[in-house]
Amino acid sequence: MQEPxxxxxxxxxxxxARAALSRMPEEFREQLEGTVLRIEEFARPEQLASVDIENRWELTGLYEGVPLTEQSVWDHAPMPPIISLFRQPLMREMRETGVGFEELVRHVVIHEAGHHFGFSDDDMHALEDMVRD
Structure with a gap:
């Protein structure tokens, strides 16, 4: 029987999550200043809809903002970007996969931060490798 x-x-x-962000290379940390970090139990329906996900258990994290690659000096001052982590889906993934808490949170935070930079999945994996202990 598995221990709870x-x-x-x-x-x-x-x-x-803040520890993972603090271990990012300085040039990335600087560009993430002002980013709001939220911890919620689940994504709200409009957040799920924004990424075409119906099941609230399937979304572990979300970046909401305008990626740097899409920003223009002509834009009005945007709202600060937001990185949300969804606690219950993360806990479920941790139980189902056996991935450790810190490793899973780091992975999701770095992935969501990567969206801020307009990174590809390969770029996000390289960034995550830079942040590992």
Missing amino acids: VEEPPPAAFETC
Whole structure:
């Protein structure tokens, strides 16, 4: 019988996510200044719809903002970008895959931060490799 996994509180998610962001190379950290980090239990219906996902258990993280590659000096001051982590889907993924808490949070945070830079999946994996302990 598998031991139950103790669920980290929301504050632990934020601490872990901020630690991952702080380990990014300086040029990336600087460009993420002002990014809002949110920890929610689940994505809201409009967030799910924005990425064509119906099941709230399937979305572990979301970047909301205008990627740097799409910004223009002619744009009005945009709202700050937001990286949301969805606690319940992350906990479920952790239980189902056996991936450790810090590793999973780091992966999702770096992936969502990568959207801010307009990165491809390969670029996101390279960035994640830079952030590993």
